[in-house]
Amino acid sequence: MNFLTSYIHYVGCFALVLIGLYVALVKSNLIKVIIGINLIDTGVNLFLVATGYLGGGTAPIFSKAAEQSQEMVDPVPQALVLTAIVIGVSVLALALALAIKVYDHNGTLDLRKLKGLKW
Amino acid sequence: MVSPILLIAVPLALAFLTPMVGLASKSARRYMPAIAMLFNFIVAMSLLPKALEAPIIVRTAGWAPPLSIHLVAGPLGLLLSSLVALIGLLVAIYGIDYIREGARARYDVLYTLLLVGATGVVLTGDLFNLFVFFEVLCISSYALVAYRGDSAGVEAGMKYLIQGAIGSSLVLIGIGLLYGTVGTLSMADIASSVGSVAGSRLFISLAFMIAGFGVEAAIFPLNAWLPDAHSSAPSSISAVLSGVAIKAGLYAIARVVYTVYGASSILPFLAVLGVVTLLVGEMCAFAQEDIKRLLAFSSIGQMGLILFALALSSATGISGAVFLIISHGLAKALLFLATGYMIYRTGSRDISSLAGMGKRMPIMSLCFTVGAFSLMGLPPFVGFASKFTIVRAVLGTGSTFFITLLAIGLIGTVIEGAYFLRIVQWLYFKPAPEAMPEQTEGRAPLTALVPVGLLAVLIVTIGLLPGIVGRALGPAADDLLDRAAYIQHVMGD
Amino acid sequence: MSAQGILITAFAGAGLSYALGLTSARLREVFAIVVSVLLVCLIAITHGQGAEHVYYPDFLGLDLVLRMDALAWFFAITVSMVGCLSVIFSLHYVRGKEKENFYYFALLLVNAAMLGIVLSGDLLSFFIFWEIMSWAAFLLISYKRGRALDAGLKYVIMSILGSCAMLLALLYLYANYNTLVISDLAQQIRSAAGGFPLWVMLAFALGFGIKCALIPLHTWLPDAHSEAPSPFSAVLSGILIKMGIYGFILVMYGVVGLKLLLEVGAPWLHFHTVLCWLGAITILIPTFIALLQDDAKRLLAWSSIGQIGYIMLAIGVATSLGLAGALFHTLNHAVFKALLFLAVGAVEYKTGGVRDLNRLGGLIRRMPVTFACALIGGLGLIGVPLTSGFVSKWLIYKTLITEGHPFLALAALVGTWGAILYVYKLLHNMFLGQLPEKYANLEAAPFSMQLPLMICGFIIVLFGILPGIPLSVIGGIVGTLGFEPVTATLTGFGPQIGPLNTLNLCAAFAGVLLVIVAFRGIAARPKPVSQDDSYAAGAAAPAGKYHHTVRFYDPLERMTGGYLRDWVDQFYLSAAGKAKGVFNGVRRIYTGDVRTYVMYIVALLTFLIFAHTAGWL
């Protein structure tokens, strides 16, 4: 119980990553796989934020509420996550654009049928 | 003085300027990537001598490491960025006339971005920054693989994207884990504090990063995207992907393993992985009928050899690996470029369609042969010098484990010889099919002949005078091996 | 003229002939010949010089050294001479065919690379030139297309395999002694002990053995020799495979040294003994395979393997006479095998590419000079007295018998009797017997083809009667390699080595010949009649094929043919087939389904983490 409460955010984000991986591994619909990838992405972002999380900490701004840096959450992961989100979004956009193209060419989004390139 | 940051900033600016230039003059826009890379090449080469003495540290916004995001333009970084710029420049010249369809503006932008990403990867001193540049590289290459918008290209791009995205996520997890452990992102800083933190957490973060970067580095079994992507992309893109992009992934692994973690325990595993990659790549290449797919698999094989050499953890070994990165970059770029116009000429990627090419496209065929010979490691081409260095390094270690691995790996070289020489036979010794429609648009223009010829000349010249690059190899190897010096240079005293 | 100058001339000659060929074919031909002749002269005037100098300091941290000594000179003069003859022969042979320019370039390049090999003073240059020779030879073997392509691939794959072994061996040496300069290595290796020299020698033996076609590494040779253009077959068989021999001599006696060599291997089975027996096998089997061949060049190719067996056997015995015999036989084989290949080439050229021994015949009437030279070459190959082949074989037998290896001597001698059979088959089926009607108006080969033949024939007879000429050089070489020098008189050997005086033999033979001819002169001159006017038991001789060539040694073929298939080759081919199957199987891991690929990524990650928790990493 103690484990869960103190590591709940880690559990949550790895759960997201695993769900994403499961989707990417198992689902045969391209869109679902893209969603899965996005889930992984979200999970990872959460994880990054979680690494800098400090229970009861404040925003990393020197203000009245928090004068000591020890009381602030770590700002670096938040910066990272911002970047990561941007990257994730661009990947997602590109993926969806490609998915449309794939559908145009093949008339299907079924990954089992997308085996034009192999061996 | 010129700062290494220009290597990133200027091409980046030029990349985004490209569409605007396109508004003014469509034909001028085509030259933008070449200009950017020419600039990079000149700057990198002018910085290289200085970096050979000591790495040039660039601090952003006046903050000293480890707080700032900083560039570490060491010998290895600058050597590789010169290579990136050189190949980028030649391929850009090639691309001026080669790319005939699709949204040209996007090609130019993405192409420049890809190279900026690669340059950033090799120059940065910050782990997250590495990731960002890595993503720049990856995303532009996903798009470029699918550039033609044909069925194969889109499918390959899609698959590449899925694997790449998962790989990137793994890298990010690794970075997060590491950050959670040591609380810093500067590679030098991590390196100095990693020694005090032992244990599984560190290793797991390393595992994530290896698996993540390994996708781009085309390590077995993470390389399934590569043959698809390389064979479906336009040849100019295949050339940079094979010559530059995958090398960036490998660089990232090497940097992380050697500098950041100093993890020598994983090196034997990486050596085994390298040899397996080598063998699998060569075996798969052997049975290919599609020339570009064959070249792609051959790239996998060469990457395996580089990884193996990197894992030797000796100065000669890493020199050899870097040398092979250079020689493979030149040779593979040459091969893809030469193939590009041959495919235009025949309209087919089948090896059998290359019959009689020696007569129809003599210069391209000759250059192709030079590239193939170099790749096989035949003297007097550059491939020999690099492979020789690697073999020497392996025997220099005196370890039975590595020597056995090498002996197994050399079988790969034999297979490689078999398929490449078969192609050479197709080029020269098979009669051209009767009544071949002469496609005049397939004739290689000067913008194709110059880069291809130049690459061939480089391969022969460096092969004959390996001292040209040899001088930089030693410092480059030390750059990776000598953690203490790296830390000291970056962090100051 | 230094070794460097020779090499520059050779390589620049190759390049320039290509450049000249772009402007004028005639100019290129003249230039190629001038370069080849010049090389022979340049090497000839360096006779007796001994020098060693660095020509390329710091190539990848190693100094590249050129060296000129007796051994190098001997091989260099052989290489340049045979190379020169084959270039002269090529004049008409390739004229009018395509890729002439490439042909001359590659031919000169192979010759230049071979000169580089023998003049190398360190093992790295040796290896570099070796590789250049290998790939240039590959290009030339593939020149004739068709089946030549497979032959070329087979050659080059085996060659690369050998090179890999060599590379390992020489870098193993480097790792231990930190130098690759031969003279330094020879100094330092003396202290070596244990299995170290054995491994080095084995790896080298693989590399050299493949090149010189030692059984069981010979399988590339029959295909390559028979499919290559004939002038190049002469080079291949005459000198290229001798590079393997040179390598063996260099490594065994030049680097490892006689004293250490005799200890290499297990006490009950020494390395050099194994080499001897391999040599013996290499004499026997190919000789018998050769006499069943119907393709003239294939027959000669198998015969080349057999002759290599003699040389290997003689090298392996590790006596001064043996080594002298090996060196002399190397020279002889270069000359007479070049001659025979060129003679077959001349026939092939005139008849439009016919090499099938069953479709030729009677050409002595149309090409008498070619026949006379081929006869001398054939006699030399057999080792008939008064040809140079006799003296070299005599040396080999002599040392085998006096050193107490009668079984090895038996192999060598039986090989000689086999050689008689195939040489006769070759000469008979091509030149003797009935002239097919379609060749009734064949013209003799052009002078540029006859000249090399005549030069070779002259050398064979000259060295056969006065073996002291080459033996004075060879004796010196043997001395430099740690043996007792072989002292030969101009006409053979004194009593301390054994009774042989070729000049007396020659005089006696000439005298008897004169007497017989005089005696014969008493009788009336016979009346020349046409070929058709022959005994046919009363019936008219048919105009079609009449004389007997097909399955010439049929009884033997029926008895031994079943055993004489090239098992080794079949084994390699089936192994290659299996390997291809494996390669195709490996390919299947790239299933085309992206989800599998994702699984691979996850699998690697899981493995890494698992391996760590299990404590492996």
Place this chain on the structure above:
Amino acid sequence: MTRIIQLVLSPLIALVVGVLLLGLSRKIIARIHRRYGPPIYQPVIDVIRMMSQRSISHGSLFDLGVVFALAGSLVTVMFIPLGGTQACQPFAHGVLCPLSSSGGLLVVMYLMLLGPLGLALGAGDSANPNASIGVSRKLLLALAYEVPFLLVILAVMSHYETISLTEIVARQQQAGWGALSVPLSAVAAFLILPAMLGVRPFDLVSAPQEIASGPMAEYGGRSLALIKLYGATHLFLVIALFVDLFLGGGVNLATFLLKMLIVFMAVEMINAVLPRVKIEDAIKFCWKWPAGLALLQMAITVLSKSG
């Protein structure tokens, strides 16, 4: 001077004795067959007759091949000791062997090639299938008997540790005949004598009834005369070699010739009674019994030397 006398004498002896042995052969066989047979000098008459006839020629090699064959075998004779010991002094080394210092047994073995080879080349130049078949048989037969023959010679050379024929003879005269020191070799050598001489059961090279005398099919006149002489010399040569190798040569020419005569008679006995074999059977026979015996002897010799 003695050298020159020897040089003339030894081929002459070979020719005369050889021709007489040929005549003797016909006589012996006739007697065994209960015929009267031709006079012993019949071959001389034949040669004279043939020399007086004009024949045909198919080309220069056709004629020259025969000359080379004869020359080769006559030169070979000069390398073979024809009796004499170190003790008796008519000649330089006491032995009638003019070229003993110019070459040993190896030279003899090779020179013996010249005969068949010359004949084969000459015969080959005619476009007659009989000739070619005969040559093919001859070469195969040579291969068949050479294997045991080489084994025999190697065993002898290994036993006496020399390649000099005069030395071998001298050693036998001191220490007993070769037939006693290397008995199995002697037996093997005797078994292949008919094959080497081309007489029954191994007369399949000429086989007149079958392939019209094989290589000789096209020959007549002076060339055939030379072939006859060659045959005589060859006969002499082979038996002389046998005597030298196994019967201790001869203390003088007379004993040498006597030993030769005895060996010859023994061979003729076989010749007279046996039928002709096929070439395959010839090869099989030679590679089985004589080769086996000789191999055994060689193994024994090698082992005793090393042990």
